Amino acid sequence: MKIDTRIEKLFSDDIPFEYNTPEYIDQKEYLIDGKICKWDGPMEKVYSPICEFLNGEITQKIIGEYPLLTKKESTKALESATAAFDNGRGIWTTMGVEKRIEHLNTFINQMVKRKYEIVKFLMWEIGKSLKDSENEFDRTVDYIIDTIEALKNLDRDNSRLVIEKGIIGQIRRAPLGIVLCLGPFNYPLNETFATLIPALIMGNVVIFKPPKLGVLLYKPLLEAFRLSFPRGVVSIIYGDGEEVITPLMTSGKINALAFVGSSKVADILKKNHPLPHRLRSILGLEAKNAAIILPDAEIDNAVNETVLGSLSFNGQRCTALKIIFCHSDVVDEFLEKLSLKINGLKIGMPWDEDVKITPLPENNKSEYLTSLIEDALEKGANVINEMGGTVNGTFFYPALIYPVNSKMRVYHEEQFGPVVPVLSYDSLEEPLNYIVESNYGQQVSIFGTNSDNISDLIDPLINQVSRVNINSQCQRGPDTFPFTGRKDSAEGTLSVFDALRAFTIRSLVATKEIDSNKKIFREILKHNKSTFLSTDFIL
Ligand code: G3H
Helix, strand or coil: CCCCHHHHCCCCCCCCHHHCCCCCEECCEEEECCEEEECCCCEEEEEEEEEEEECCEEEEEEEEEEECCCHHHHHHHHHHHHHHHHHHCCHHHHCCHHHHHHHHHHHHHHHHCCHHHHHHHHHHHHCCCHHHHHHHHHHHHHHHHHHHHHHHHHHHHHCCCEEECCEEEEEEEEECCEEEEECCCCCCCHHHHHHHHHHHHCCCEEEEECCCCCCHHHHHHHHHHHHHCCCCCEEECCCCHHHHCHHHHHCCCCCEEEEECCHHHHHHHHHHCCCHHHCEEEEECCCCEEEEECCCCCHHHHHHHHHHHHHHHHHCCCCCEEEEEEECCCHHHHHHHHHHHHHCCCECCCCCCCCCECCCCCCCHHHHHHHHHHHHHHCCCEECCCCCCCEECCEECCEEEECCCCCCHHHHCCCCCCEEEEEEECCCHHHHHHHHHCCEECEEEEECCCHHHHHHHHHHHHCCCCEEEECCCCCCCCCCCCECCEECCEECCECHHHHHHHCEEEEEEEEECCHHHHHHHHHHHHCCCCCCCCCCCCC
16 A cells, blocks of 8 residues: 655654653662662563664664563562552551551652653653653642642541441541552553552552553653652562563452453453462453434534544553444534544644654554454445545554444444544444444443433443543543443442542441540540541641
8 A cells, every 4th residue: 555645754864952862771789678770681672653764664762671570579669669669668568648648748749850751761762742641740740739738638538436326436548558540552651540540649668660651651650669668668570471470460469459451361360360369459341432422412512522532642541532423313414524623633743743643663564554454344334524434654543434334343443543433323322332342331422412312322331331421531530530430341449539438448446335434545545646546637
């Protein structure tokens, strides 16, 4: 196929100085037991989605490498975490909330100093646009600040005794122990921190491994973690999951697993734990969120939200709209406007102003997306938009596919990329059945103007998915809203507040309301003898 000149000239050496590749990052460091250790074993190369021309060939730029640690180092991380938790008696775990917050504030101060480097890594490692990379960074810092505020409120609410049926009690949330955090490549910073920070602040100790893509961006943070937290409270390990993660899970010492990725990998990790009933899992998994465009929908808005929902960060969001059901009365108008809008999206490099579509970081992703389109074409669909599905190296031009049907792979598989499959329907039973039969149950978007029609859909859908969006795309934010899913889409609920609950267990100290017990409680409270049994109020 002849490649259109618009995408043929996409990759060039003309890169603005301030966003040019960091010099080759030979990252040998990892963090275990409060020490930044140097690795001298095998390393893994980091291929950027940004390509260069080498001997006339288009090739992914190699921007650095990171350690491929072994079972030995991950076992050391586990030993150090175990010592730091010390069966619930560790310094961090027994530290008062105000002190823990001070440590988090130290970390924020260190982290914000590294914004420029981290944003640059996000662009080079996963191809995220400058604007979205900055948003990811800022959103993460806000998330930490909001988490601190949520904890203060939680602690204030619990700084009182409850007297019920002759029993005096103090009820708080206590940490679970050792938390293993594994984030995804599409939000390597934000989604990792959305579990790591709440787990930490609640007194757990954490081991984490950066995702396969989006790994070098943690280099500037190693020192920040080392400086901000007591020994063993945070360990950062690198390497192949089977080598470094399996021994952690099989040890039976991981108390909570925070994982964002595929349900297949989540199941393997959970099954590796010898005592699964001791493992709390907080999982963000696949989704195939549908949009339902009703015949009375405001088409321009439906088109704008569909573009945002299906193509922001090239469709690489778990919350992306991954299948569109449009009523047959309006499908022609919808497709025409959607196609125009898609073709108006600016393509280019992450640092280009207003860029919307950038190269894809996953290995062989263009091949996978092409195979989805070929399958759909064989079974009767067409690519509606000009240039849709055109490939140049790691760049894939967004493809609008219509009419899609249930025999096609793209109807079932989560494309996680810039492919927008559209079906037309006559009866609402068609999209409803799709959602009922789907393995996934994260969110849905309904587009319409008639409140009767919309409310008829809200009630059946809210028991199938976890968020019904009206006239807007699916999304996780704002971060104070609960984020979860049904079926194979999630386990547990996250939000600034819910995450504090997810990594803790409600625990209480209780006694019968008699004078001798009251006296003991009074003395403990008066002389601040306990961190848990305390009515101290954070101001
Ligand atoms: O990949 C899944 C993310 O949690 C989606 O977050 O809706 O804010 O892009 P977002």
